[in-house]
Amino acid sequence: MSRVELTAPLDRATTMLHGALLEIRQVSALLESEAENATLSRREVCLRELEDLQRVLANPIDPRTAYAHPHAPGEGGRPMHTNDDFTNPPPRRAAGLALIRSTDGRVLLVEKAYKTGRERFGLVGGSAKPGEPAAIACQREVFEETGLSLVPGVVLNIHYMPANGDVKEGHNVIFNCGMFEIDEEKLILPPDELSGFRWVTRDEMEDLVAPYQAWRIGAALDALAGGPVVYLVGHPPTSES
Incomplete structure (x- = not known):
C-alpha cells in the first residue's frame, strides 16, 4: 500500500x-x-x-x-x-509452573523465603534455563522444590507479565501436574529458597496470594473444569471494569 x-x-x-x-x-x-x-x-x-x-x-x-x-x-x-x-531479540523470561492438586481438590502453594507479603506464596515452578523448554523447566523445578518426580501434562494457561524493576518481562506457562494424596513428609523443600508450603482451597487462596497469582491459578482451575485455555496479560482487571 x-x-x-x-x-x-x-x-x-x-x-x-x-x-x-x-x-x-x-x-x-x-x-x-x-x-x-x-x-x-x-x-x-x-x-x-x-x-x-x-x-x-x-x-x-x-x-x-x-x-x-x-x-x-x-x-x-x-x-x-x-x-x-531473530538474532538479537529483547530479553524475556520463560517459566514453567505446576498446578498440583490434592485428591480433595486443594492447590499446592510454596512459600518463597526471598519474598514478602502476598508475593510469598505461589505455584511450584520457576524460570527456564537457556535452551530449556517450559515443560522441562517445570519438571525440573518441581523436583528441586518439592522432591516430586512428575511429568507435566496439558497447558492450562499462559500468563505474560510485563517487566517490573529488575525483573524482565516474560511468559509463565502453567501445566496440569496431576493430583496427589496429601503427605507432607513426601515434600522436600530447599530451605534456602522455600520456607514452607500449603494446600489451599480456591477461596483460601484468594486471601493468601497476590491478585495476579489468584487470577492465574483461577484460570487454570477453570480450564481443568472444562473452560477455555486462556492467554493472560499482566494484572487482572478490576471486578467492575
Missing part, C-alpha cells in the same frame, strides 16, 4: 479516535455530576480510557512513515522485520 493509499484510512482512524475521546469526556462529565449515584470503579475506568486516548492522540503513530515495506527501499522508516529480530 502506497503512502497516498494510507492517507484516507489514517484520516478515518484519527476521526474515530477524536469521536471516542469526545464520548468518553461526555461520560466522564456525567459521572462527575452524578458522583453520589456512580461507583468509583466506573468513573476510574472512564478516566483511565480518557488518559489512554489522550496519550495516543498526543503521540500518534503514522503508518506512512513509521514502517517501510521490506521490499520498498526509499519509502522511509525502517523495515517491519529484520534478521536482528
